[in-house]
Amino acid sequence: MTNGGVVLRPAVPPPVRIRQNINNLPTNDPIVVFYGRAIEAMKAKPISDPLSWRYQAAIHDYPFPDGTLQQRQIIPGSQNRDPFASNSDSLPADRGTFWRQCQHGTWFFLPWHRIYLHHFEKIVMDQVALLGGPKNWALPYWDWKGPEGVGRLPTALRDPKRGGLASLFVKERDDDANNGNVFADPDVEVDINFNCLKPSTFMGNGQFGGPAVRRHGGLGPPEPPIPPALNGAGVLEGTPHGAMHVAVGRPPVGWMRSFVKAPLDPIFWLHHCNIDRLWEVWIQRKGTNQNPDDKAWLDASFPFHDRTRGNGDMTPRQVLNTRKAPLSYEYDEATDPLGGA
Amino acid sequence: MAGDQKGVVHTLSDGGVTGTHPDVETRPLLVAPATGSEFNTALLGLIPVACWKVEDTRFAFASSFVTPDLAKEIQALADLRKAHSAPDPATRSPLFPPLSVFGHADPVGTDDTNKALSGRRATAIYAVLISKAEPDTAVGLWKQIAATENWGVNQRQTMQRSTGLPDGTPDSDLFKAYMQALNPADFQLTKQDFLAQGADAKGKGDFQGCSEFNPALIFSKKANDDFEKSKDKTARNAANSLNRRVMVLLFRTGSKIDPAKWPCPRATESVAGCKKRFWSDGETRRSKRLPDKDRKFDDTKDTFACRFYQRLLTNSPCEALSTIVKIRLFDPQARPLPFAPCLITEQGQKPRPDRASGAPPSPPGTAPGSPPGSSSAGSKDDAIITFRVQRLPATVNVRWSRPKAGEGPKSPLPQVFADKENEENGYKYEFDMNVTIDIPEADSQAASPPRLKNLGYVQFPNDADNVRTFQNDSKARFGDIVEDGTLNPPTIEAIKTTHANCDPVLKPGSQIVVKR
Numbered sequence: 001m002t003n004g005g006v007v008l009r010p011a012v013p014p015p016v017r018i019r020q021n022i023n024n025l026p027t028n029d030p031i032v033v034f035y036g037r038a039i040e041a042m043k044a045k046p047i048s049d050p051l052s053w054r055y056q057a058a059i060h061d062y063p064f065p066d067g068t069l070q071q072r073q074i075i076p077g078s079q080n081r082d083p084f085a086s087n088s089d090s091l092p093a094d095r096g097t098f099w100r101q102c103q104h105g106t107w108f109f110l111p112w113h114r115i116y117l118h119h120f121e122k123i124v125m126d127q128v129a130l131l132g133g134p135k136n137w138a139l140p141y142w143d144w145k146g147p148e149g150v151g152r153l154p155t156a157l158r159d160p161k162r163g164g165l166a167s168l169f170v171k172e173r174d175d176d177a178n179n180g181n182v183f184a185d186p187d188v189e190v191d192i193n194f195n196c197l198k199p200s201t202f203m204g205n206g207q208f209g210g211p212a213v214r215r216h217g218g219l220g221p222p223e224p225p226i227p228p229a230l231n232g233a234g235v236l237e238g239t240p241h242g243a244m245h246v247a248v249g250r251p252p253v254g255w256m257r258s259f260v261k262a263p264l265d266p267i268f269w270l271h272h273c274n275i276d277r278l279w280e281v282w283i284q285r286k287g288t289n290q291n292p293d294d295k296a297w298l299d300a301s302f303p304f305h306d307r308t309r310g311n312g313d314m315t316p317r318q319v320l321n322t323r324k325a326p327l328s329y330e331y332d333e334a335t336d337p338l339g340g341a
Numbered sequence: 342m343a344g345d346q347k348g349v350v351h352t353l354s355d356g357g358v359t360g361t362h363p364d365v366e367t368r369p370l371l372v373a374p375a376t377g378s379e380f381n382t383a384l385l386g387l388i389p390v391a392c393w394k395v396e397d398t399r400f401a402f403a404s405s406f407v408t409p410d411l412a413k414e415i416q417a418l419a420d421l422r423k424a425h426s427a428p429d430p431a432t433r434s435p436l437f438p439p440l441s442v443f444g445h446a447d448p449v450g451t452d453d454t455n456k457a458l459s460g461r462r463a464t465a466i467y468a469v470l471i472s473k474a475e476p477d478t479a480v481g482l483w484k485q486i487a488a489t490e491n492w493g494v495n496q497r498q499t500m501q502r503s504t505g506l507p508d509g510t511p512d513s514d515l516f517k518a519y520m521q522a523l524n525p526a527d528f529q530l531t532k533q534d535f536l537a538q539g540a541d542a543k544g545k546g547d548f549q550g551c552s553e554f555n556p557a558l559i560f561s562k563k564a565n566d567d568f569e570k571s572k573d574k575t576a577r578n579a580a581n582s583l584n585r586r587v588m589v590l591l592f593r594t595g596s597k598i599d600p601a602k603w604p605c606p607r608a609t610e611s612v613a614g615c616k617k618r619f620w621s622d623g624e625t626r627r628s629k630r631l632p633d634k635d636r637k638f639d640d641t642k643d644t645f646a647c648r649f650y651q652r653l654l655t656n657s658p659c660e661a662l663s664t665i666v667k668i669r670l671f672d673p674q675a676r677p678l679p680f681a682p683c684l685i686t687e688q689g690q691k692p693r694p695d696r697a698s699g700a701p702p703s704p705p706g707t708a709p710g711s712p713p714g715s716s717s718a719g720s721k722d723d724a725i726i727t728f729r730v731q732r733l734p735a736t737v738n739v740r741w742s743r744p745k746a747g748e749g750p751k752s753p754l755p756q757v758f759a760d761k762e763n764e765e766n767g768y769k770y771e772f773d774m775n776v777t778i779d780i781p782e783a784d785s786q787a788a789s790p791p792r793l794k795n796l797g798y799v800q801f802p803n804d805a806d807n808v809r810t811f812q813n814d815s816k817a818r819f820g821d822i823v824e825d826g827t828l829n830p831p832t833i834e835a836i837k838t839t840h841a842n843c844d845p846v847l848k849p850g851s852q853i854v855v856k857r
Contacts, residue, residue, distance in 0.1 A: 007665070009777070010668075010671065010843040010844075012795065013673045013797055015673050015800055015850075016850075018855065321773070324773075
C-alpha cells in the first residue's frame with residue numbers, strides 16, 4: 001500500500017446478543033419458550049452439578065451448607081431454607097468456595113450480580129442450543145412497566161391458567177402477581193419516577209452503587225468489619241430492587257423475598273436483568289456518572305464456575321462494557337427515562 | 342511524522358495540512374568596503390518557513406466556494422502563524438510571518454481554464470482571511486467569483502445554514518457573515534499581513550493561481566487509460582483531488598516583496614507569465630506518463646513545471662502526498678451509524694473526538710420506520726469518519742457509540758476522561774476497535790483475516806469458525822459460497838468485495854430496534 005489516495009475501511013464491532021424486554025415478546029417467542037425448557041433441563045440435573053438449577057441458586061445463598069437435613073429444609077417460621085432439600089442430596093465438595101456468595105449492601109452488588117447473570121445466561125444458552133433453540137438466545141429482562149401498565153408480572157410467568165408457561169411458574173408468589181393483577185405500587189415499589197437513577201456518585205450508602213464493603217451470603221457480616229456509617233446499600237439496590245423482591249415474594253411463602261429461594265423463581269433472573277440494565281442506563285445517561293476507579297473495586301475477584309464447569313472467576317473490571325467478550329450482550333433499550341435531568 | 346528533509350507536519354485533517362519547512366542554512370554575507378558614494382545592500386533570500394495547505398475537499402467541485410469545515414483549518418493556520426512569530430527587536434510586539442497564496446488545479450481541462458480556476462480559489466481563500474479587517478474588499482472579491490462561477494441556491498443555502506441568516510439576505514451581508522465566521526474569534530488578517538502587503542491593487546505577490554502546472558501526482562499511462570475508458574469520471578476526479586489544492590506559504594518574518602519584481606502573474610492574468618518561469622523541460626515534467634507507475638513529486642521532485650514554485654516548495658511537508666483514511670462505523674448488527682460520536686486515536690497521538698458523517702437520528706415518532714440510532718436507508722457516504730495520514734498506520738483505534746435520540750449538530754460529544762489506568766471505564770464509548778488500515782492488498786489470502794476482523798467476525802478464537810460464520814451470513818448474497826470454514830477463492834473474493842464496499846451483511850438481531 002503506497003501513500004496518496006483514499007483508503008476506506010469498515011468498522012463492525014464484534015456481534016452481541018440482545019437482551020430484550022420480555023413484555024415485548026409473545027409467550028410463544030422462542031426466547032421465552034426455550035428459557036422455560038432450559039430451566040426444566042437444569043432442574044433435572046443434581047444439585048452437585050454446577051450447571052444445575054439448584055446449584056446456580058445456591059451460589060446466591062444456601063442455608064447451613066454443612067448442616068443437617070433438618071437445618072437445611074423448610075421449617076415453620078424460617079424463610080431462608082432450601083425448599084427442595086432431601087436426604088438423597090449429595091452436596092458438592094466445592095460448596096465452601098462457590099456457594100453463598102451473593103453481594104448485598106455493598107458496592108459489589110451490581111458487578112457481582114452482572115457476573116452471576118453472565119454465567120447463568122451462558123449456561124442457559126448452551127442448554128437452549130442443545131434443545132434446538134435460537135443460537136443467539138439472550139436473557140430477557142422484566143421492565144416493571146408492561147403493556148397493561150405498571151406493576152404486573154409478565155404474562156409468560158403467570159399462573160398457566162392465566163396464560164403463563166408451566167416451566168416459568170412458581171406458585172410461591174403474591175397471588176395478584178400470578179393472576180396478572182397489579183401487585184406492586186408504582187411509586188413505592190416500582191420506583192416509576194426513577195429516583196434510583198438520580199444519584200451522581202457510585203460509591204456510598206444511599207448513592208447509586210452502595211458502600212465500599214464486601215459481604216458474603218445474603219446480608220452476611222462485612223469483611224473486614226466496618227464502622228456503622230458504612231452500613232446500608234445503594235439506592236437502586238433498595239428500591240426498586242429490594243422492594244420488588246419483597247412485592248413478588250409477599251408472605252407467607254413467597255420465594256422472591258428470600259436470599260436462598262429467590263433464584264429458584266425464574267422471575268429472579270429477569271428481575272436482576274432489569275437491574276443490570278438500569279446500571280447501563282445510569283452510566284450512559286450522564287457523562288459524569290462514573291463507575292469507581294478504585295482498584296479495590298475494579299480488581300476484586302469473585303469465584304464462579306463457567307459454562308463448562310471450569311474456572312469462571314471474574315472481576316468488576318471485566319464486566320464494565322457488556323458488549324465486550326466474554327459478556328457480549330447489550331440491552332434493546334438504554335434510553336434515559338429522565339431525559340438527562 | 343517528523344523528517345529532517347521534509348520539515349515537520351503539525352496538523353493533518355481531512356481538509357488541510359500545516360507544517361514547518363526544514364531549516365535553510367543562511368550563508369554568511371560577504372560585504373566589501375564601500376566608498377562614500379556607494380552602499381551595500383544585503384538582502385536575505387525569500388525563504389518560506391512554514392506552509393498551510395487547503396485540500397480540495399474544502400471546495401465544491403470545479404468551484405471556488407469553500408465549505409464551512411474550512412474553519413477547522415483556519416484555526417490550524419492561526420496556531421501555525423503564532424508558532425512562527427518573533428518579537429520585533431525594537432518594539433517587542435510580535436512580528437508574524439507574511440503569507441502568499443498559491444492555487445492549483447488538476448490536469449483535466451485547458452491551461453487557461455485552470456489558470457483562472459486556480460486563481461479564483463486562491464482569491465477566495467485570500468478574501469476569507471482578510472474578511473474581518475477588510476470586509477468590503479473581501480466581499481468584492483467573492484462577488485466577482487460568484488458572478489463568474491454562477492453561484493446559486495446551493496451556495497446560498499450552505500451560507501444561510503452556517504450563519505443563521507434568513508432568506509432574502511443581500512449577497513454582501515451573507516458573504517461577509519459567512520467568511521468572517523470561518524475565522525477563529527481571535528484571528529484577523531489584514532492586507533499588510535501578506536507578502537506584498539497589498540501594494541498591488543489586484544493582489545500580485547499576495548495571491549495567485551498556478552493553473553495545472555505543478556501537479557503533485559501524475560497517473561501512470563495504464564491508470565490514465567483506465568480512467569479515460571470509463572464513462573463515469575468520479576474515480577478519476579477523486580484520484581486527481583491531490584492535485585487540486587491551495588497552498589499558503591508563510592515567509593520569514595520581515596520578508597516583503599515588490600510586486601513589480603514578483604515572478605507570478607496576477608490571479609486574473611493569463612498563463613504567459615507562468616510559462617516564462619518554466620524549467621526548460623517544464624512541459625515534459627508536468628505531463629510525462631510512465632507506463633504503469635504513477636509519478637509523484639514527493640518521490641522524484643520532477644513533476645512541477647514552474648522553477649520558481651519548485652524552489653519554494655521542494656522540501657515542504659505540505660507537498661508530501663498524504664492518504665485520506667475513511668472508516669465507516671457500524672453497530673454490532675452491521676447497521677451503519679450516521680452521526681455517531683467517536684474518538685479516534687492514531688498511534689502516538691492524543692485521542693481526537695469527532696462525529697461520523699450523515700444526519701442526526703430523527704427524534705422518536707417523527708420518522709416512522711427509521712428508529713433513532715439505527716439507519717435503514719441512507720447514503721453510502723454516511724457514517725464515515727475521515728482523516729489524513731502522512732504514512733499509512735497499521736491500525737487506528739476507534740471508539741464510538743450510537744448517536745442518541747434527539748441529538749443534533751450542536752449536541753456535545755461524550756466526555757473524554759483522562760483515566761488512562763482504566764480507559765474502558767473512563768471513555769464511555771459503546772464500541773472499541775483497532776481497525777486495521779494497512780492491509781496487504783496484493784496477497785488476498787493474507788488480507789482476508791484482517792478484513793474479516795474489520796467486518797466484526799472475531800467472536801471465535803480460531804479463524805475457521807470466523808470464516809464459517811462469514812460464509813453463513815454471506816451465502817444468500819454470494820451464491821457460490823460453501824460453508825466449510827476454508828478461505829477458498831469464492832470466499833476470499835466475497836470478503837474482499839464486502840470489505841471494499843463497506844457493505845457488511847446484516848447480522849442476527851438486526852430486526853430488533855435498539856433504542857439509545
